Amino acid sequence: MLLLLMEKHTYQTGLIGNCAFLAHVHKNTNIAWLCWPRFDSTFVFGSLLDTEKGGEFSILPEGEYTSHQYYLENTNVICTEITCESGTYRITDFAPRFYQYERYFKPLMLIRKIEAIEGLPRIRVKCEPVCDYGRRKQKARPGSNHIDYAGCDETMRLTTNIPVSYVIDEQYFQISEPKYLLLSYGDPLEAPLVSTAERFLRATTEYWRLWIKHSAIAGYFQKYVIRSALVLKIHQFEDTGAIIAASTTSLPEYDKSERNWDYRYCWLRDTYYVLTSLNHIGHFEEMERYFGYVADISFSDGEDFRYQPLYGITGKKDLVEVIMDHLDGYLGNKPVRVGNQAYEHIQNDIYGQVLISLLPLYTDHRFVFTERKDSVRWIESLLGKIERTIDEKDAGIWEFRNMANVHCYSNLFQWAGCNAAAKMALTIGNQELVDRANSLRDRAAAHIESCYDPERKVYTNAANSPHLDASTLQLIMMNYLDPASQKAKDHLAALEKELKTPNGLFYRYLHADDFGKPKTTFLICAFWYVEALACVGRMDDAMREFENLMKYCNHLLLFSEDVDEATGSQWGNFPQAYSHVGLMNAAYRIAIKLDRPVFL
Template sequence: MEKHIYQTGLIGNCAYLAHVNKNTNIDWLCWPRFDSSFVFGKLLDEKLGGEFSVQPEGEFTSSQQYLENTNIIRTEITCKTGKYQVTDFAPRFRQYERYFKPLMLIRKIEAIEGTPRIRVKCNPVWDYGDKELERLQGSNHIEYDGAEEKIRLTTNIPVNYVMEEQLFSLNETKYLVLNYGGLLDAPLVSTAEEFFRETKDYWRVWIKHSSIAGFYQQHVIRSALVLKLHQYEDTGAFIAASTTSLPEFPGSGRNWDYRYCWLRDTYYVLTSLNHIGHFEEMEKYFSYVTDISFAEGDEFRYQPLYGITGEKKLVEQIMGNLSGYRGNEPVRVGNQAYEHIQNDIYGQVLISLLPLYTDHRFVFSERKDSANWIHSLLNKIERTIDEADAGIWEFRNMANVHCYSNLFQWAGCNAALKIALTIDNKELEDRATALMARAAAHIEACYDPERKVYTHAVGSPYLDASTLQLIMMNYIDPASQKAKDHLAALEKDLKTEGGLFYRYLHTDDFGKPETTFLICAFWYVEALACVGRMDDAVREFENLMKYCNHLLLFSEDVSEQDGSQWGNFPQAYSHVGLMNAAYRIAVKLDRPVFL
């Protein structure tokens, strides 16, 4: 089988996300929210996914790149009649003391050589491809009726050419502005150009205000830009990925909807953004978590994931009308994992928000009811600390007392202890300390003294890459022989010849995993750096860089056999792993941080 690499790039503005294919088509765009029906969804069905492309007649070649330090994509097409480029972006910039981020996609089409003959197709759909939209022609626009709101395309291309999908000569710059639930009531060309300049400047200033060390800086910049797009700014929620149902490997059935906010994933995202000096995202997320924490009926436990506006019920449905990515069914909307018990998440919420109390750039006294909030989280830990759960990998029909879950309950209590010291609350200090000891007892019950390794759960012989975190979280002293032995045992069992890492190799609800999970390989790099194996850490990190696509974007899973990308894409987890591993190496190597 030919090596599989995703052929799209991601644009967005923290209100929506879209995937632009190298062939110019918008392969994925959900409106009005990250988790809404797709408007364009060829990613999951060639026939029912609609189309928004700018292509010539006949064969062509293409290349694609981001404008440096932005989330703006430029696609260059070479065909028999010439060469042209399409610039795609979602407007985002400061205006009237807030962020302007409309549900608007702007496409600029420019000739580079010759007089290319091109054809524009714009056929949005609705209800996951079940509904074609009625097209209504205006003088300079086309209105698409049948979605929740009207969709309007405004252009300086003759509207009949677009309606009839007719070839025309590109002899001047053309613009396509697609709006959801609104219209462009301003001049087309000057507005598109102004929005382009403002958006380009916004992203470049955001990067300039980042403190990024001089180790693989270009890759870290791209990963940071990708992660920023995964925050739904209206509420502060972060999603795991912009896509649903891209298979972990062909025919696996492991096709999941990742357009929701996992509390665990968000902890890792915020950690990586904190490393480069971005805290605005954390403050927005604090409001999101606070709303969840004090919602009626949520006093006992958190769900592992929520909708982007805090929805609790994310009922998983199979969309039988869609053929799936490259024919890989099923296509799922919703995620049954919202029903799972996953007890690591309380600790991760505490750790992710710890800087709000321990970093003096924040005024912790501005946080209302801090003691009550910490008490409520410690209550959740206390009630769940002895439970078997589904674990980080969300086993659907298997429950264990997982090492990873108790590690993050231990680490969360440690964070609570630090917050208690900051707010001078002795009662909280004592509770946190006692709960740390209880969590540690469960972790130690996972230790196998003969093999000198922590297994994935109490009473289990299996190894799991998530236990690398024991070293990274300083539960095991990274300088100790115990840390080196634990790392060596995981390395021996789970590392592949190509430098990738399996999550685990035992059978789960769907059989044995066939692809590696990319963030695990980055955790391995971090662990190498922690124990002082710096040459190995640098070598393994550099080796992982080859698993990106043409835009430095990384997938969830990678095939050890041929390096194919699989799973949802681009995956926030993978980009988080890259950023945290690069940061860990840079600190150890004392590489300068560029402020």
Template structure:
């Protein structure tokens, strides 16, 4: 059976994200926001998802790649009659002391060889495929109506051929620009080239300003570029993935909407970007989490919308067939109702660099004491209760080791912040709560097996407890840390280097696919305990699980290496970056300050 691979690449500009298939079709694009209805959604339903493609009349082969160190994607199509290249990008560059990042998709179509015979198809939809937009022809454009704002296709290609669904010979470079809301009124060819040059320059400058070690640098660069465009810059929120309902395994029913901001996930993303020397994202997220902190009571939700909306009611879009026929398609995520008590600590850790890294001026942070005090109150309110945990169990609650670990780590961060702002009362509160959290963690320890289980009173093991080592709750040089790691790898690691989250039955039965970030956590833990050769070997084993563009999915099938789950998954790329960072620091002296928690 052939390995299943996602054959799309991702483009974006921190206002929107789009998936471009190897066949040139825009397989996924939500406008005007990450969590809006798709405009093109053939990823979930080929009949109702619309189409925006530039395909040839006959059989073809495809070669897809990114322009080096950018989020600009090229797809080269070769046919019997000729060859052409489609360059897709979302404009982004600095202008007037801010970023120009319009809801605009630019497609440059260049003939490379012979006389390629092509057809441009643009049929957007809305309301998740329930509404086919009405097209109205203009002089050099097509207007599409039926969604919240007007969409316009502006081009120097022959409008009649697009409207009448005709093929034509591509003799010269054509440009097709699709906009939402504000249309492109300037010269399409000249303007597209200006946007392209400035966007190339922006991304390459962003990478040049990154502190990235030599270890697997190409993969780290691609992961960093992918992570960057998962931040919705208008609010600072960072989403888990751009897609919804790509199944964790065929027929599993584990299809989730990931187009939201999980406070837990964001901690890992911020940490990874901070490791490579990017701080703007942290400061933007600080504003996002600060607003949540001041608006909420004693509980955070585990996730919010990109504009901090709280109601993410989960609905089934039963009119859509789902990815490769795998339903259900979910819009919204019921996990917003869950009790997940690790998030308070992770919110605090996300903010720690703003106070402990001297490249930030902490005195610029307003209401610091109040922010930390409220976070500690939330930890105190939840520290002794059971929760749904990191894996969001829907019908069971435990006193999870992972949740208490991040309560401990959050209090450790609060202690550091309190010392920075010279607040003795907060120091005492943080220390007291750290000790309470540590007591719960120790209640998870099994002295016979020399391992921490996933929850108090439970015999089951869980890859999330690898974080006990990475967060320095366990001294990485201690025998207890090394024994814990050995016990986890003996039970949860596969021969191919993949790692299961856990193997016990949950709400949907036993997991059938491995969770990629767990494998990267394993690599990171290996590096922490000094098993550097093992860490490098296991890291190298994971690289072939990427697609043709070095993009990684959420889940991987142990049997054949198939990619499953939402794609590309921020978690997986974060795991890669943090694992590479750990290995680089072991091989070389670090190039930048570490934000690791220190016991």
């Protein structure tokens, strides 16, 4: 057991952000990852992928130290407490965000407050930003109370009440009063440092706590759901409404796997899960922003009938994948990829995903559907996309690069999308669209049934395929299979027999793909499994499995994309927004089944 604990790998960073940028704060005080000016820009601090070329922004003591890191309760503000021989000090890191002048204030500004807790600790501040993915270091130019970093697209400024010479020379000094480091991109701070930083900290803390108070959090594992909601919120690029999968690129699915992908983009195939989680916690502003992003994509291509699986945060289509050979990669894991070749793939579940995501606009009376003058165009367009692709082979949800099949999951979401389209068309009184949607729904169902294996009593991943796939758990959650039916229970039993691990994790699939057989489990599949258990009425199993999954977080309750079954190690991009979405949806499903109250 001791050996397994020694080998367990967890990510040692926490995430802060303000819906304009995201940053990782390492337990060693370093800003290990920060892309400016946008989620998908080059990093200015990127030691997560290369400790030499990634730059550094650390606040460390002389000699050895221990670290304790935590979030201020119900916020996206991180505190890191460092204890060393000369004393203890706290660093409070945050990205300012609050409501001001009838809009949200979310500057490209990282603020770090340093204060002694015990003794008179001696510390050193090291700030070395880089650009062009670590190919160049920025040049420091000292001013009276600031340092300008130049040589890249925009000048960055570090404003501080620490002697500038100490920062430039990386000299140790004693903390006798609170010190502040305010790093800004583009526009420098034109205000008093100390009072501004303190005001921004108070306002940001109040903003996040009020946001949580205005969330509908079910009474089941609330602490974890609250943290997941806060994580999901800052993965939304508020300027356009896009929600990205993760803030990072090229964190491997397991050590030396070469399965290193750039996840700083918006996957339309996950739209339904994301919007469902936002709906569960009652945050309609974020939902409507995301609706707007999807609508802009839908009508930006004229008559182009095919959606891409993913888009850039501004709707950009060409996400050409480039290998960054000059970077060592996370713990030496190459390649480092920028861009994602999956944008070229064919995934035919997307159109159904969009349709069922739009359904609340027409069935939830908190939205006024009569305000939407383009309803017929919307429904016709999406049904047309389904009609053109319903009989196609595609890459499937897992984006196989060189394998195409008639995937059960793709047709399931076409089936569900047609159901949603029929309800929407009924709401607006268009019987012709109702009939068209129902006809397509029946065609999708026929494809789904071609995946059924009557001998094993299970739906396989694709027509004429023997392989099982965790994505078919959605047959139960989407009510294609009546959860009370024996067929649903048999299907679930067959999946858990083959794909569930002894420790309660779940593989996506176990057959070989373009890179061989996968070696780590996919966390969101385990949360889908929990939901499926709840759906079929196995509540004791659902609660036990959910509780078991909570141990796979890091010290800040943050979850990764992948988990190693043998060691419980975290792998994949981190924190993974969709893992947190899975947690939120599973907790909600259990709470509703248990008739637990939803706190508003």
